[in-house]
Amino acid sequence: MPRLPPSDSIFKIEFKMNRITNLFQTQKDGILSVYFTAGYPNLNDTASILKALQAKGIHMVEVGIPFSDPMADGPVIQEAATQALRNGMSLHLLFEQLKEIRSEVQIPIILMGYLNPIMQYGFEKFCESCIEAGVDGMIIPDLPYADYISDYKEIADRHDLKMIMLITPETSEERIRQIDAHTSGFIYMVSSAATTGAQQDFNEQKQAYFRRINAMNLQNPRLVGFGISNKQTFDAACSHSSGAIIGSRFVTLLNEYKGDAGKAVAHLKEDLEQG
Numbered sequence: 001m002p003r004l005p006p007s008d009s010i011f012k013i014e015f016k017m018n019r020i021t022n023l024f025q026t027q028k029d030g031i032l033s034v035y036f037t038a039g040y041p042n043l044n045d046t047a048s049i050l051k052a053l054q055a056k057g058i059h060m061v062e063v064g065i066p067f068s069d070p071m072a073d074g075p076v077i078q079e080a081a082t083q084a085l086r087n088g089m090s091l092h093l094l095f096e097q098l099k100e101i102r103s104e105v106q107i108p109i110i111l112m113g114y115l116n117p118i119m120q121y122g123f124e125k126f127c128e129s130c131i132e133a134g135v136d137g138m139i140i141p142d143l144p145y146a147d148y149i150s151d152y153k154e155i156a157d158r159h160d161l162k163m164i165m166l167i168t169p170e171t172s173e174e175r176i177r178q179i180d181a182h183t184s185g186f187i188y189m190v191s192s193a194a195t196t197g198a199q200q201d202f203n204e205q206k207q208a209y210f211r212r213i214n215a216m217n218l219q220n221p222r223l224v225g226f227g228i229s230n231k232q233t234f235d236a237a238c239s240h241s242s243g244a245i246i247g248s249r250f251v252t253l254l255n256e257y258k259g260d261a262g263k264a265v266a267h268l269k270e271d272l273e274q275g
Contacts, residue, residue, distance in 0.1 A: 019108035019136045020162050020185045023059060024221045024242065031243025032234075033060040033223060034250050034268070035112065037080040038097075039089025040066070041259040046094065047101040049254070052261035054107050056269060062139065062245060063098075065091060065113030071142065076248040080255075091121050095129045102134035110164065112139040123152060127159040137162030137185050145175065149182060166190050169209040173216070180218045189213060189241060191226045202227070202236045210240030234272045 023031065036049050046063070053061055064077065066084035073081070091113075098109065111130065118126050118140065130138065138161060143152065148163060156163045162185030167176050169192065179187060191206055202210075213222065224237035225245035237244035246268065253264035 018160055018162060018185070019106075020060070020110070023108055024186060027059060027242075028221075029242055030238055031059045031223060032057075032272070033062060033110075033225075033243065033245040034058050034265075035062040035064060035077075035225075035245060035247035036251060036254060037064040037066055037077060037084050038094045039084030039087045040080040040251070041083065041255055043084075043087040043089060043093075044097070045254075045259050045261070046097040047104075048259075049261040050101055050105045050109070052265050054105050055262070056265040058107065058265065059243070060108040060110065062110045062112045062247070063094070064247075065094065065111060065117060067114045067117055069114070069116075071114075074248055076251050080251050091117060091126070091129075095133045098133035098135065108136045109134065110137045110139060110162075111135050112141070115140055115142050124155055127155055127161055130161055131159050135161070137164055139164045139166070139188060141166060145179060153182065162186075164188050167213070168192070169206070176213070176216065176218070180220050184220065186242065187218065187220045187222045188245070189222045189224045191224055191228075191237075202233055207236060207240070210236070214240045230271050231274065 034053055038046055050061060064081065066081035066089050068081070068085065094111075102109075121129075129135075138156070140148075140163075145165060148165070153163065163183055164185050164187070165179045165183050166188045167179065168190045176187075189210070191202060191209075210224065221242040223243050223245050224241050225247065228234055228237055228244045228246045229249040234244050234246075249271070250264060250268055253267050254261065257263040257267070
């Protein structure tokens with residue numbers, strides 16, 4: 001007669017902490033999150049890029065959902081999105097790719113996408129697909145905070161998906177406090193109100209903004225994004241927050257190395273360590 005497992009294990013439900021929450025609980029500073037556009041440079045690069053980022057010690061990944069009108073993005077990411085759409089990338093395909101690779105990739109994955117394609121897919125269905133594919137959170141740059149509170153927060157919370165909100169130097173203190181009170185995961189500090197793109201350094205005005213937000217003693221950790229590309233900008237971001245998000249620089253390197261993610265990540269890490 002076959003032996004049954006211990007009775008307490010038959011109906012054991014394992015509670016899994018959201019990977020984003022876990023990351024910020026275990027690593028307080030120097031966090032490096034890297035962005036890439038799904039389907040770029042090649043349609044089926046998603047798995048190899050994710051595995052390469054994890055292998056090189058990247059802490060978290062933002063996967064961009066390509067869209068034809070990415071208003072917050074600079075020319076590098078706009079071009080990547082255009083190419084990815086030409087290659088045939090879609091939300092349905094991206095979720096399939098993520099599902100296939102998730103068992104091999106343990107780091108947090110965030111989807112970054114504009115409201116239009118997500119609404120076409122259906123927000124509740126989008127959240128369900130995120131959970132099935134092992135996605136931990138989302139960034140929707142053109143989702144107004146008030147709409148998030150009234151129409152989306154309850155659904156995202158129900159699926160334990162972190163809705164990451166962006167703040168800029170122009171965001172009022174009142175709004176920052178509201179975002180801090182009603183979201184979790186982390187707050188995405190945009191280094192300037194301009195579009196994404198690599199910069200050589202951060203001027204005093206930006207550093208003053210970092211210091212001002214730091215002095216607010218927010219409950220959520222923060223990551224700085226937009227313009228991080230080298231040791232100077234990475235160190236400046238890390239000195240006033242839990243870490244940084246790099247997008248345009250990595251997308252450029254992926255293109256230069258013709259989709260060889262291992263070489264692109266190695267080059268990026270070298271830039272951040274040696275300036």
